[in-house]
Amino acid sequence: MLRLAVPNKGALSEGAQNMLKEAGYRSRRDSKELVVVDEENGCELFFLRPRDIAVYVGEGTLDAGITGRDMLIDSGAPVEEIMTLGFGASTFRLAARAGTMRSVKDLDGQRIATSYAGLLEKYLSDEGVDARVIKLDGAVETAIRLGVADAVADVVETGTTLRNVGLEVFGDPIMRSEGVLIKQQGAVDTHSLEQLVRRLQGVVHARDFVMMDYDIRAERIEEAIALTPGMEGPTVSPLHREGWVAVRAMVRRKGHQQVMDKLWDIGARAILVTDIYACRL
Numbered sequence: 224m225l226r227l228a229v230p231n232k233g234a235l236s237e238g239a240q241n242m243l244k245e246a247g248y249r250s251r252r253d254s255k256e257l258v259v260v261d262e263e264n265g266c267e268l269f270f271l272r273p274r275d276i277a278v279y280v281g282e283g284t285l286d287a288g289i290t291g292r293d294m295l296i297d298s299g300a301p302v303e304e305i306m307t308l309g310f311g312a313s314t315f316r317l318a319a320r321a322g323t324m325r326s327v328k329d330l331d332g333q334r335i336a337t338s339y340a341g342l343l344e345k346y347l348s349d350e351g352v353d354a355r356v357i358k359l360d361g362a363v364e365t366a367i368r369l370g371v372a373d374a375v376a377d378v379v380e381t382g383t384t385l386r387n388v389g390l391e392v393f394g395d396p397i398m399r400s401e402g403v404l405i406k407q408q409g410a411v412d413t414h415s416l417e418q419l420v421r422r423l424q425g426v427v428h429a430r431d432f433v434m435m436d437y438d439i440r441a442e443r444i445e446e447a448i449a450l451t452p453g454m455e456g457p458t459v460s461p462l463h464r465e466g467w468v469a470v471r472a473m474v475r476r477k478g479h480q481q482v483m484d485k486l487w488d489i490g491a492r493a494i495l496v497t498d499i500y501a502c503r504l
């Protein structure tokens with residue numbers, strides 16, 4: 224059985240569970256269910272705190288897990304990324320009262336509150352800055368108002384939380400994070416892990432791509448293929464109508480309307496776009 228760790232709450236939880244469901248794995252009935260045995264797929268799902276997932280996987284007690292890149296770096300656990308999952312994107316940044324700090328160098332001798340002490344300490348040491356790190360569990364943005372810290376280092380997505388308390392980001396982003404699938408460093412890939420990866424990659428592709436079908440005059444086919452090269456090359460089939468062909472290709476969802484415009488301009492007609500329900504590439 225493949226033992227997989229899934230975030231039980233927080234910003235990655237819904238994205239991870241939706242993705243596993245789309246990949247054909249059993250869902251939990253309610254948020255109090257901590258372990259789900261999915262006999263049919265040879266998989267046990269363990270619902271754990273996102274922060275603990277890298278630790279379990281690093282210890283080798285679980286085969287793989289879904290977590291955020293920032294959390295796995297913060298944990299310092301011996302794990303490696305297998306693939307990015309396309310959700311849970313965020314940036315890890317420094318922030319302080321508007322106008323008080325410009326760069327990381329201004330943090331020398333100051334106090335910085337964060338829930339990601341491992342990640343922040345590594346960054347400060349790389350930057351040669353000597354500051355005091357105040358480790359808090361969450362809601363770190365309030366630490367400045369309460370006089371516990373001079374700056375914070377935290378996850379920023381929309382920036383709303385910072386704005387609400389009158390803070391501003393400064394310096395370069397410390398890191399960009401997103402949801403990732405991880406395994407223990409150097410662990411050999413089992414058949415069931417490879418199958419999970421193929422399934423998740425199928426979900427990522429099905430979300431990123433659409434299927435495009437259209438008809439075009441045979442003499443314009445090379446221009447059309449340049450616009451819709453597909454994966455291994457598009458499928459081109461004869462049409463009943465003399466001198467015309469039908470083309471079918473996977474196209475990136477982002478920008479597919481522009482591709483349709485360009486196809487139209489070179490004479491393509493009956494251009495159809497459909498969602499891909501599932502795929503294995």
Ligand SMILES: Nc1ncnc2c1ncn2[C@@H]1O[C@H](COP(=O)(O)OP(=O)(O)OP(=O)(O)O)[C@@H](O)[C@H]1O
Pocket residue numbers: 232233234235273274290291292293294311312313360361378379380381400401
């Ligand atoms: N607002 C957000 N938008 C997108 N991703 C986020 C956001 N907040 C956190 N994340 C990402 O989600 C992951 C887990 O963060 P989350 O906030 O869920 O955990 P936590 O803070 O330990 O848990 P909790 O907030 O429940 O105490 C991290 O990788 C982080 O980068």
Ligand SMILES: O=P(O)(O)OC[C@H]1O[C@H](OP(=O)(O)OP(=O)(O)O)[C@H](O)[C@@H]1O
Pocket residue numbers: 233234360361362363364377378379380381382383384385
């Ligand atoms: O830029 P924004 O879109 O406002 O998102 C960033 C906020 O989201 C997370 O908080 P969370 O809800 O996880 O609470 P926490 O601070 O208790 O972890 C993070 O720690 C920030 O506070």
Ligand SMILES: [Mg+2]
Pocket residue numbers: 233361
């Ligand atoms: Mg949080």
